[in-house]
Amino acid sequence: MRDLDTRAQNVMRNIDQLADDFMANLKNLTSEKRKEAMADIQQQFNKAKEYGDDKVQLAIQTYELVDKHIRRLDSDLARFESEIQDKVTSNTRPTDDQVSVAVKKGRKKIKEKEKKRKGLSSDDDSGGKTLKKRKKTGGKAVGGKNAGGKATSIPASDSPLAVLPLASGDVLDMPVDPNEPTYCLCHQVSYGEMIGCDNPDCPIEWFHFACVNLTTKPKGKWFCPKCISDRKKK
Template sequence: LEHYLDNLMKKIDKAATDYLNKVRHMSPEKRTNQLNQIESMFSKSREFGDDKVSLAMQTYEMVDKHIRKLDAELARFEADLKDKSSGRRKELPEGKNSAKKKCEKDKKKRKSIKEEFEDEIPKKKKKKGPIEEEEVEVSALSPFPLSTHPSDVLDMPVDPNEPTYCLCNQVSYGEMIGCDNLDCPIEWFHFACVQLKTKPKGKWYCPRCQEERKKK
């Protein structure tokens, strides 16, 4: 339709230009015929224009109709999603509560195990083979936090039956290390008392055992 309208407008322009150029030399009858032809072409162009506008309006209405339909479908889809999500949320609290209860139960269990472990006194592990002694890497945990200072421990009430360790002859606290000399009379030492901040790699001997080894 657009193509036909463009061609018709070009014909009208050409006919009007020819008429203006030759009007002085035309007879009255020819002028009338020429004007009628131009008017007829204008009428056709107006019809094409009206058809074009009508087609555009129909297209707009059709697109608008489909858009409204899509909006309605989208609203229905969103409503379904909300209903499903609200239904799931109603089921979630019970699951969350059960998970929370399980988590609290696990925490209590871990705490109980930790308390039982902290009640134990660090003991040095020894393992001898038929030919030679095997190196056994030993590390110990203490019932006191790592940040516990020796002076804080000294101020705490001490069980007279609790064994003592280290060069300071005090109870177990903080982080401790075991001497790799199986015959060491003390066995366990506080990190601070033997100038340690981290556990050394390989074998470690206490100051007394080091002196004994040097004498040999």
């Protein structure tokens, strides 16, 4: 980019010098000499424009390369966060031994309560109340939210303990920046090789090679299909 800037500046200085010489000797130049001088100045302008187009292409390619790496980093970050969430979920999930210990503790507490009630009521009544209490505790909601967002309940006939795994979110690609400008007849963002219309009033300005049936950069001035059509109407 710096090398292109240097070349463009040298060409512009050369154009200024040629223009000054042309204006200073205009009265003494013949018609042929004037045409030659004008052609020389025009050639230098074309060269400066080529350097400018090359700078634009280089800037577009650099932008696409940086954007590509940003998207890759975003994807890796989302995958890394998903892996961390899975590890946390697996670490907090109780093992079979933990479930067994919890069941034993629950049964022990129930037996202790049954012993305390023996002095107040008969064994049958005590057993009936205990059964009712166990049925009440059986339907309590445990675990996190499912995919529908509703809490999951465990019926009384199921195991007294249950754990639901957390649902992990889908990893989505980074959307295209909505603020990024669009170009060409296809109204898409800049990519690949592009060419600029030489009409200063062109509303689109830049076009993809493939959209205007170009494979290489044409020599001289180039006008887009829209500007050519507008000129023919005039």
